[in-house]
Amino acid sequence: MPELIAFSDEYFMKQALLQAYRALEEDEVPVGAVVVVNNKIIGKGYNLTEKLTDVTAHAEMQAITAASSYLGSKYLTDCTIYVTLEPCTMCAGALFWTQIKRVVFGAGDPKRGFLSQGGVLHPKTILSQGVMEAETSELIRDFFRSKR
Numbered sequence: 455m456p457e458l459i460a461f462s463d464e465y466f467m468k469q470a471l472l473q474a475y476r477a478l479e480e481d482e483v484p485v486g487a488v489v490v491v492n493n494k495i496i497g498k499g500y501n502l503t504e505k506l507t508d509v510t511a512h513a514e515m516q517a518i519t520a521a522s523s524y525l526g527s528k529y530l531t532d533c534t535i536y537v538t539l540e541p542c543t544m545c546a547g548a549l550f551w552t553q554i555k556r557v558v559f560g561a562g563d564p565k566r567g568f569l570s571q572g573g574v575l576h577p578k579t580i581l582s583q584g585v586m587e588a589e590t591s592e593l594i595r596d597f598f599r600s601k602r
Contacts, residue, residue: 489521497521514545540567560590
């Protein structure tokens with residue numbers, strides 16, 4: 455039987471960062487996300503709010519939809535989402551309803567992130583923050599600096 459290789463949080467955050475760069479290429483706020491189960495990416499997403507003219511088209515929402523479609527289930531109880539920026543209240547609410555096992559984010563968002571806004575995750579969800587924080591924060595900072 456082949457040995458299962460365990461990938462690190464940094465490995466999957468780099469995959470989310472690749473999605474964020476796709477958003478950047480489309481002049482969207484550079485946020486990316488991937489949903490993982492058993493070391494396999496089953497959902498990817500990046501911010502598409504401008505392209506789709508849809509305020510709900512956040513990276514997490516795109517990744518959740520793709521993962522749910524892949525699994526044929528609205529629940530992501532065995533999955534982890536890696537997202538480059540702390541989820542907003544809307545995305546945290548969606549993650550709550552999926553009952554996702556784990557949320558891992560890079561850069562914090564003290565102004566709009568769910569932690570500062572009183573948002574909550576499912577009681578069984580494990581939260582890990584600050585994974586590749588320097589890289590993910592720099593990408594967001596540079597994007598908004600270029601807009602000013």
